[in-house]
Amino acid sequence: MKHAISVLVNNRPGVLARTAGLFARRGFNIDSLAVSTTQDPGVSRMTIVVEGPDQILEQISKQLYKLMDVIKVLDHRDEPVVNRELALIKVDADAANRAEIMQIVTIFRANIVDISERTFTIEVTGSADKVDALVGLLRRYGIKEMMRTGRIVLSRGPRTA
Amino acid sequence: MKRSTATARRRAGPEDGGKGMKMTGAQALVESLRREGVEVIFGYPGGSLLPIYDVLYDVKDIRHILVRHEQGAAHAADGYARASGKVGVCMATSGPGATNLVTGIATAYMDSVPMVAITGQVPTFAIGKDAFQEADITGITMPITKHNYLVNDAAMVPRVVKEAFYIAHTGRPGPVLIDFPRDVQQAELEFRYPESVDLPGYRPVTAGHVKMIERAAELIDGAQRPVIYAGGGIIAADAQAELIALAERADMPVTTTLLAKGGFPETHPLFLGMPGMHGTAYANFALHEADVILAVGTRFDDRVTGKLDMFARNARFIHVDIDPAEIGKNVSAVLPIVGDAKNVLGALVKKVSANKHPEWRATIEQWRKQYPMGWKGDGLKPQYIIQEIHRATEGKAIIATEVGQNQMWAAQWYPCTEPRQFITSGGLGTMGYGFPAAIGAQVARPDRVVWDIAGDGSIQMNIQEMATAVANKLPVKIAVLNNGYLGMVRQWQTLFFKNRLSYTDLAVGTPDLVKLAEAYGAVGIRVTEESEVRGAIEKAMSVDDRPCLIDFMIVRDENVMPMVPAGGTVDDMLVD
Numbered sequence: 234m235k236h237a238i239s240v241l242v243n244n245r246p247g248v249l250a251r252t253a254g255l256f257a258r259r260g261f262n263i264d265s266l267a268v269s270t271t272q273d274p275g276v277s278r279m280t281i282v283v284e285g286p287d288q289i290l291e292q293i294s295k296q297l298y299k300l301m302d303v304i305k306v307l308d309h310r311d312e313p314v315v316n317r318e319l320a321l322i323k324v325d326a327d328a329a330n331r332a333e334i335m336q337i338v339t340i341f342r343a344n345i346v347d348i349s350e351r352t353f354t355i356e357v358t359g360s361a362d363k364v365d366a367l368v369g370l371l372r373r374y375g376i377k378e379m380m381r382t383g384r385i386v387l388s389r390g391p392r393t394a
Numbered sequence: 395m396k397r398s399t400a401t402a403r404r405r406a407g408p409e410d411g412g413k414g415m416k417m418t419g420a421q422a423l424v425e426s427l428r429r430e431g432v433e434v435i436f437g438y439p440g441g442s443l444l445p446i447y448d449v450l451y452d453v454k455d456i457r458h459i460l461v462r463h464e465q466g467a468a469h470a471a472d473g474y475a476r477a478s479g480k481v482g483v484c485m486a487t488s489g490p491g492a493t494n495l496v497t498g499i500a501t502a503y504m505d506s507v508p509m510v511a512i513t514g515q516v517p518t519f520a521i522g523k524d525a526f527q528e529a530d531i532t533g534i535t536m537p538i539t540k541h542n543y544l545v546n547d548a549a550m551v552p553r554v555v556k557e558a559f560y561i562a563h564t565g566r567p568g569p570v571l572i573d574f575p576r577d578v579q580q581a582e583l584e585f586r587y588p589e590s591v592d593l594p595g596y597r598p599v600t601a602g603h604v605k606m607i608e609r610a611a612e613l614i615d616g617a618q619r620p621v622i623y624a625g626g627g628i629i630a631a632d633a634q635a636e637l638i639a640l641a642e643r644a645d646m647p648v649t650t651t652l653l654a655k656g657g658f659p660e661t662h663p664l665f666l667g668m669p670g671m672h673g674t675a676y677a678n679f680a681l682h683e684a685d686v687i688l689a690v691g692t693r694f695d696d697r698v699t700g701k702l703d704m705f706a707r708n709a710r711f712i713h714v715d716i717d718p719a720e721i722g723k724n725v726s727a728v729l730p731i732v733g734d735a736k737n738v739l740g741a742l743v744k745k746v747s748a749n750k751h752p753e754w755r756a757t758i759e760q761w762r763k764q765y766p767m768g769w770k771g772d773g774l775k776p777q778y779i780i781q782e783i784h785r786a787t788e789g790k791a792i793i794a795t796e797v798g799q800n801q802m803w804a805a806q807w808y809p810c811t812e813p814r815q816f817i818t819s820g821g822l823g824t825m826g827y828g829f830p831a832a833i834g835a836q837v838a839r840p841d842r843v844v845w846d847i848a849g850d851g852s853i854q855m856n857i858q859e860m861a862t863a864v865a866n867k868l869p870v871k872i873a874v875l876n877n878g879y880l881g882m883v884r885q886w887q888t889l890f891f892k893n894r895l896s897y898t899d900l901a902v903g904t905p906d907l908v909k910l911a912e913a914y915g916a917v918g919i920r921v922t923e924e925s926e927v928r929g930a931i932e933k934a935m936s937v938d939d940r941p942c943l944i945d946f947m948i949v950r951d952e953n954v955m956p957m958v959p960a961g962g963t964v965d966d967m968l969v970d
Binding site: 254258292300302303 | 532536537541594722
């Protein structure tokens with residue numbers, strides 16, 4: 234089971250290494266990790282997706298709180314969230330399948346952001362499931378390169394961390 | 395001309411309001427240590443610490459103990475902290491000096507010992523350039539410190555030192571490292587010492603949840619076969635009085651882990667001995683048969699539990715710990731209580747009913763009679779030696795140990811009655827810990843007799859600290875239980891590897907330890923017969939101006955018993 238955890242941390246050098254190191258040494262598997270500054274320049278926000286049983290979330294959250302630079306940990310288990318990921322996918326696109334790929338892109342409300350004689354580069358935003366689905370459909374045309382940002386998550390409604 | 399730091403102390407500080415006093419980073423560090431009440435630093439100088447050592451040259455109110463290896467500094471600071479309850483301070487230069495502290499820091503981290511380690515670092519402009527004696531010590535110690543700092547601006551010094559001490563001794567104590575580049579030591583700042591810390595991500599919970607404490611009291615009141623399983627948190631929280639009061643009121647037998655030795659008086663009728671691998675049979679049976687276990691300040695270490703899913707399987711656990719991450723880490727508790735052992739036990743005493751469990755106590759007494767602690771055979775026996783040390787010191791000595799058979803025999807045969815009396819590396823199991831830790835303990839407690847119970851293997855791991863003890867006239871006593879083996883590993887090879895003694899025989903090559911002690915200017919005594927034991931211990935006790943080492947040539951093949959093999963259960967316990 235995959236879980237997204239939001240971690241608010243002090244925006245200081247070394248904090249990413251402390252956090253990632255904690256996951257590594259406690260044997261928690263990071264599926265993806267996204268980090269950026271927030272509205273408060275002193276605070277960074279990470280969304281970390283981990284794989285494991287539900288019980289692991291509690292231990293991860295408690296271990297994270299032991300880091301001095303961790304201000305808040307949210308595991309979003311009991312609340313609706315907005316959950317997005319961005320991917321760039323470079324796919325083989327020749328004359329024979331261009332139209333077909335463009336149709337798929339339209340259905341997914343994705344964008345073609347770069348084009349060459351032999352390739353499209355597609356930008357897609359959405360839930361991880363949506364990105365997975367698009368990647369699945371594009372695979373048969375030949376994906377040459379791709380990069381996903383990893384999930385980012387905010388709670389729905391007025392609630393803030 | 396050097397500025398007197400004593401003057402700095404009078405003039406600087408927030409009470410002056412307005413501008414702080416100008417000083418260098420090195421001066422600010424020393425002044426900050428003074429504000430934290432530091433009396434002793436265990437250290438070893440080097441290129442990246444020269445500005446700090448230059449300040450220390452004039453300082454009279456902070457004692458600097460020059461060790462002979464940085465690992466000795468870390469263990470001595472740790473022993474000082476465990477014996478006194480204060481934060482231990484050690485210092486080493488950049489690169490190899492800093493990496494030599496690592497084992498000592500990891501030892502303190504595993505056993506939750508409050509420590510501040512200060513390291514020199516190459517100048518900020520050289521960091522990351524593979525400069526001479528550069529090591530990324532904040533990176534290296536990230537997993538073995540509670541927190542660490544790289545001070546890249548002299549203005550940070552007062553805040554960082556204030557935070558480091560606060561973090562080290564509050565909540566679940568632990569080591570904090572401050573890495574201090576040389577140019578920052580020389581840079582100027584305006585010194586103002588903060589009165590409080592601002593750490594939004596760090597708020598240890600010390601008072602237990604009232605409702606949970608009430609439910610715990612109900613569970614204890616309803617128990618037929620209750621046991622208290624107490625760990626190092628009892629000592630850290632200074633909770634001996636509360637523990638005794640609770641055990642007596644609820645009539646609960648108590649087992650204390652290696653790190654909690656002395657947290658409950660071992661002479662008390664409710665005392666069960668130590669649990670786990672080399673614990674008493676009756677402590678292990680009591681845990682196995684208990685219906686309610688109150689686990690306090692303990693982390694269900696594998697050396698206590700053996701096979702985890704078979705551990706105390708008839709019991710419901712109430713787990714009290716100051717570190718929320720310990721609760722539910724190894725076992726799930728029906729009642730988790732986050733809080734300080736002193737506060738929670740103090741609150742619990744007021745809620746539990748006075749109770750008696752005559753049947754349960756009788757069952758335990760039966761086990762005690764059936765499986766008493768003892769030893770068999772003739773010759774110079776380690777258990778006898780430790781009993782004699784106990785007798786000669788009237789049970790009042792501070793006992794440090796190395797790691798292995800010596801450690802387990804010391805734990806089994808030197809009953810303690812006071813907290814901070816037994817100083818040992820439990821979690822990391824660091825050979826070479828005991829002697830420098832004994833030095834730290836003797837510095838912290840000059841009024842007490844300090845013994846290091848050692849083996850011939852481990853004493854050689856930090857024997858160089860003999861020079862530190864001699865130079866500082868520290869009358870630490872060292873009892874080497876010399877069996878010419880890396881004894882505990884030899885025991886495992888005998889029991890579990892068909893007695894194939896692969897590289898555990900140390901007899902050839904071990905120096906004459908008596909001559910070695912004498913070469914350092916210490917006293918050395920050799921004992922080969924049981925009849926010589928008392929005289930040798932008496933002689934050691936009479937030496938008060940230098941260390942004294944007794945080389946006890948014990949029987950070679952003695953095993954530590956009882957023993958629950960690693961990953962085993964009480965059913966697998968070997969008793970002799």
